[in-house]
Amino acid sequence: MLNILVIGNGQCGNRILDSINKHAFGGGKSGKLAKFYSKQKYKSRVETIAINTAVNDLKEMRFTKAKDRIHIPHLHGVGANRNIGKQVFDEKKEMIMRQIEERGSFDIAFVLTSASGGTGSSFTPLLVKEMKERYDYPVYCIVVLPFREEGTLYLQNAAFSLKDIRASGADGIILADNQYLKNIGGSIQEAYNGINDMIAERILFLLDALDSEMMMVTDLGDFKTVMSGGAGLATIGFFRAEKELPVKTAIQNALSPSGLLFSTDVYDEASRAMVIIKGDRKYLSIDDISTEIEKLSGAVGHVFKGIVVCNGEYPQVLSVLTLESAHELEKLYNVAVQAIHHEKAKKQRVEEGAEVDKAFAQIDGLEPEY
Numbered sequence: 001m002l003n004i005l006v007i008g009n010g011q012c013g014n015r016i017l018d019s020i021n022k023h024a025f026g027g028g029k030s031g032k033l034a035k036f037y038s039k040q041k042y043k044s045r046v047e048t049i050a051i052n053t054a055v056n057d058l059k060e061m062r063f064t065k066a067k068d069r070i071h072i073p074h075l076h077g078v079g080a081n082r083n084i085g086k087q088v089f090d091e092k093k094e095m096i097m098r099q100i101e102e103r104g105s106f107d108i109a110f111v112l113t114s115a116s117g118g119t120g121s122s123f124t125p126l127l128v129k130e131m132k133e134r135y136d137y138p139v140y141c142i143v144v145l146p147f148r149e150e151g152t153l154y155l156q157n158a159a160f161s162l163k164d165i166r167a168s169g170a171d172g173i174i175l176a177d178n179q180y181l182k183n184i185g186g187s188i189q190e191a192y193n194g195i196n197d198m199i200a201e202r203i204l205f206l207l208d209a210l211d212s213e214m215m216m217v218t219d220l221g222d223f224k225t226v227m228s229g230g231a232g233l234a235t236i237g238f239f240r241a242e243k244e245l246p247v248k249t250a251i252q253n254a255l256s257p258s259g260l261l262f263s264t265d266v267y268d269e270a271s272r273a274m275v276i277i278k279g280d281r282k283y284l285s286i287d288d289i290s291t292e293i294e295k296l297s298g299a300v301g302h303v304f305k306g307i308v309v310c311n312g313e314y315p316q317v318l319s320v321l322t323l324e325s326a327h328e329l330e331k332l333y334n335v336a337v338q339a340i341h342h343e344k345a346k347k348q349r350v351e352e353g354a355e356v357d358k359a360f361a362q363i364d365g366l367e368p369e370y
């Protein structure tokens with residue numbers, strides 16, 4: 001049995017964590033009370049902790065127990081300012097680390113955050129650094145990139161935060177991109193919920209597979225090896241067949257753009273991979289699976305394959321891919337650099353005070369007349 005810690009930082013991290021808890025406690029089907037009586041579906045011991053400076057974001061959570069929601073008092077959040085966020089983390093570091101310490105020891109930890117807000121993006125690199133100094137288990141970050149039209153502050157936060165997380169000692173960064181996934185449709189809130197559910201479903205599938213006692217499965221050691229390949233960046237693909245479907249097609253779908261959390265051509269940019277195939281024995285043709293895996297390993301290098309037999313289930317496939325290069329990320333950094341210059345120029349204009357001060361100067365030496 002694996003001991004797994006999942007931490008959600010900031011609003012986005014909290015919401016994804018809540019979605020994980022929703023799915024772990026029966027998909028929310030039994031309503032709000034589920035968390036009080038139902039047993040979680042994990043085979044592993046999974047501890048979840050939501051951390052936020054904004055108490056309202058924590059209150060919004062519906063499936064995460066109150067004891068797992070940690071409010072770090074600082075007014076009403078840090079207002080997308082990473083410098084304030086870092087300062088708050090430093091001031092409250094021992095309080096935060098005590099929460100982790102109290103949960104015991106783990107085999108693996110995941111930290112969920114957006115790259116672009118204030119709290120999660122500034123807490124995550126500092127938290128990971130602390131965890132890596134104190135514990136010897138691997139820590140993986142799942143980082144959500146912003147919609148590109150969300151504004152200059154979010155873009156520059158994303159650029160700096162991702163760089164900080166990579167330098168923090170994290171054992172790998174799994175990217176999910178709101179911009180790429182936004183076609184999920186509906187309102188922003190619906191898109192968020194859809195994206196969060198996608199991420200949650202993939203993480204739960206992965207945890208389940210890593211702790212499986214079936215034959216031909218991948219384990220934590222394989223996952224660590226995959227994640228240590230490439231440039232420290234990774235993404236996850238997934239496909240669940242809704243009807244009878246050849247396993248070949250299911251594998252191809254889990255590697256195709258529509259199955260991935262981040263835009264990449266896996267045959268071009270991936271460095272190592274893990275492919276986990278689950279379903280009824282009758283769908284799991286070993287020859288077909290081998291052909292597809294060989295196709296991928298021919299392009300990528302090493303591919304770990306896991307097979308989990310599940311009676312009566314249509315094929316489902318999860319892929320974990322570490323990336324050697326990430327063209328889409330380069331594009332994001334280009335836009336972020338423009339955003340930083342834009343903010344800088346604006347600040348300079350304000351500091352020079354030209355326009356507004358000129359307006360004020362017009363009443364210098366005058367008094368109101370009544």
Ligand code: GDP
Nearest residue numbers: 010011012015114116117118119120146192195
């Ligand atoms: P923080 O609370 O200060 O850490 O800030 P947020 O986590 O709200 O960060 C803002 C960024 O996260 C923006 O790019 C949002 O698009 C994104 N975001 C906020 N909530 C969600 C969510 O529930 N799901 C997803 N996928 N993205 C979110």
